[in-house]
Amino acid sequence: MDAIGVDIGGTKIAAGVVGEDGTLRAQTRHDTDPTDPAAIEAAVIAAVAELRDGHDVGAVGVAAAGYISPRRDGVVFAPNIAWRDYPLRERLSHGIDLPMVVENDANAAGWAEFRFGRGRHVEHMVMATVGTGLGGAIIADGRLLRGAFGAAGEIGHMEMVPSGHYCGCGHEGCWEMYASGAP
Ligand SMILES: [Zn+2]
Structure with missing residues (x-):
């Protein structure tokens, strides 16, 4: 089906x-x-x-x-x-x-990569999706990791630069503000 x-x-x-x-x-x-x-x-x-x-x-x-x-x-x-x-x-x-x-x-893309792409022979992987922003997906023990709030894979919003650039998510210094396709 x-x-x-x-x-x-x-x-x-x-x-x-x-x-x-x-x-x-x-x-x-x-x-x-x-x-x-x-x-x-x-x-x-x-x-x-x-x-x-x-x-x-x-x-x-x-x-x-x-x-x-x-x-x-x-x-x-x-x-x-x-x-x-x-x-x-x-x-x-x-x-x-x-x-x-x-x-x-990004979770959907990561799951597809895990099932059918580069991750199909592994049990653990992280996928980074670089586009307008920086998204991510974490597969651990063959399962998509969502975390308590469904945002475990949001690697782009980890704080990389204390008091850095203001991000649309409301925080400062997010990784996405330094590594993404946005100008
Ligand atoms: Zn952010």
Whole structure:
């Protein structure tokens, strides 16, 4: 049975159908407005409906940049999208009748790398995702480490420089402010 993965970014969503062996079978993209959560949800629902057609899909994984609730059903805080304590899974369930989890985008990327990529022969790994920010995922004993607040892998927000550059997360000197794709 296949699964659909949806990556919600700041200005677009990218979604794909993935087989049990990690093979990407189909994909689609939709532009979105980060200030309009309703439009983002509509785009995700449309993308899933589009991709389900012709595939035997059993579940949906939704990845987003931000702090994800430990129950993996919502977004506590997203730096680039207008979500605060946002029940994303419940909102999407109005248009998607499949089992669904919400996960941090770096955790999702790290898990994919662990299952199907460079990490497939190891039990412990850390993945760093360098983009607009610096994200991370930690796999320990073959399990994704989330921690008490679901943010164990947020390596980009470890304080590297005391009293350093102010970060969008509200702290100073975060690693992300010194090592990321942002100018
Ligand atoms: Zn930070």
